[in-house]
Amino acid sequence: MTSRPNDQRARLEALYADMAPTSLTPLWESLHALVTPEPVSPAVPWRWTFGEVRDFLLRAGDIISAEQAERRVLIMENPGIPGQSAITPSLYAGLQLILPGEVAPCHRHTQNALRFVMEGSGAFTALDGEKAVMEPFDLVLTPSGQWHDHGNQTDQPMIWLDGLDIPTVRLFDASFADRLDVAAHPETAPPGDTLTRYGHNMRPLSGSAADRRPANRPLFHYRHADWRPALSALAASADIDAHLGHALEFLNPADGGAVLSTISAHVRQLPAGFETRPRRSTDGTVFVVVDGEGTLLLGEKELPLTPRDIVVVPSWTTHQFQARSDLVLFAYSDKASQQKLDLYREQLL
Numbered sequence: 001m002t003s004r005p006n007d008q009r010a011r012l013e014a015l016y017a018d019m020a021p022t023s024l025t026p027l028w029e030s031l032h033a034l035v036t037p038e039p040v041s042p043a044v045p046w047r048w049t050f051g052e053v054r055d056f057l058l059r060a061g062d063i064i065s066a067e068q069a070e071r072r073v074l075i076m077e078n079p080g081i082p083g084q085s086a087i088t089p090s091l092y093a094g095l096q097l098i099l100p101g102e103v104a105p106c107h108r109h110t111q112n113a114l115r116f117v118m119e120g121s122g123a124f125t126a127l128d129g130e131k132a133v134m135e136p137f138d139l140v141l142t143p144s145g146q147w148h149d150h151g152n153q154t155d156q157p158m159i160w161l162d163g164l165d166i167p168t169v170r171l172f173d174a175s176f177a178d179r180l181d182v183a184a185h186p187e188t189a190p191p192g193d194t195l196t197r198y199g200h201n202m203r204p205l206s207g208s209a210a211d212r213r214p215a216n217r218p219l220f221h222y223r224h225a226d227w228r229p230a231l232s233a234l235a236a237s238a239d240i241d242a243h244l245g246h247a248l249e250f251l252n253p254a255d256g257g258a259v260l261s262t263i264s265a266h267v268r269q270l271p272a273g274f275e276t277r278p279r280r281s282t283d284g285t286v287f288v289v290v291d292g293e294g295t296l297l298l299g300e301k302e303l304p305l306t307p308r309d310i311v312v313v314p315s316w317t318t319h320q321f322q323a324r325s326d327l328v329l330f331a332y333s334d335k336a337s338q339q340k341l342d343l344y345r346e347q348l349l
């Protein structure tokens with residue numbers, strides 16, 4: 001009769017209520033939400049236009065200094081996962097402003113970071129006391145545990161995208177950070193020294209002094225002046241990948257792997273009129289439009305793409321890019337983490 005299931009429900013509810021103070025919960029009520037047949041991301045696809053963020057950032061610049069803020073950044077928070085300072089469940093994104101004459105003081109932390117320059121020319125990030133002088137669309141790394149400070153000795157503001165693994169480090173409860181007792185790390189090498197030594201598929205042949213950088217992670221500056229001609233040359237010569245367009249991944253030359261232990265980064269070029277075949281992958285990805293115009297197609301949803309827009313595509317979200325003019329994109333994701341954990345998958349449709 002019908003009293004039986006009601007009786008079971010009532011007995012279960014009584015069980016749950018009695019065991020709740022003991023911090024116990026029944027798996028059978030949540031199993032299918034925990035172990036899903038495929039990823040169901042709480043994150044949503046989203047777009048930020050650079051101009052809109054820039055206005056708020058400059059307004060913040062009138063109110064708080066980089067020194068006082070430590071890092072003057074507006075976090076791009078995914079509206080599907082509010083309150084977590086996350087653009088995907090594993091990654092963080094923010095836009096950082098450094099005004100002429102300012103210093104963002106030296107610190108180090110377990111979180112890995114990449115910087116992708118959006119505006120300005122000639123400000124620097126110093127890594128362990130070596131400056132990388134930054135130009136638009138340069139990629140600069142500040143890997144886990146390495147001292148870094150930022151400074152702007154030019155007469156224009158500089159704005160860059162910060163991509164960090166803050167939510168990943170939080171997941172593992174593994175955050176450590178400290179401040180140096182001086183704002184800027186003492187200079188340890190002239191600007192560009194590392195690029196000279198390691199940036200040409202070469203390395204110093206001898207001497208521990210020459211191996212000043214950590215041997216497993218020598219490079220930290222990938223210049224637009226280098227990657228853009230490489231990508232253009234590829235686009236002029238190679239067959240195009242139907243799902244990616246022309247695409248080049250940034251590498252750690254020491255091991256041929258991703259640029260950071262948790263974050264992978266790449267660039268793509270799509271010729272005017274090209275539309276990628278649908279694809280999805282488990283690495284929720286942040287894209288920056290470097291150049292060109294187009295549309296990001298996500299099933300029902302469409303996001304327009306204009307220069308310096310920032311868009312996020314969550315895990316396992318089928319998407320296509322349509323290029324109206326030659327479209328150049330920068331992207332970063334947690335693919336590096338997922339591959340280490342044997343979690344990464346992609347599907348080409």
Ligand code: GTQ
Nearest residue numbers: 071073094096113162164
């Ligand atoms: O520049 O070191 O956007 O530590 C967030 C945390 C930037 C930085 C961020 C950071 C930094």
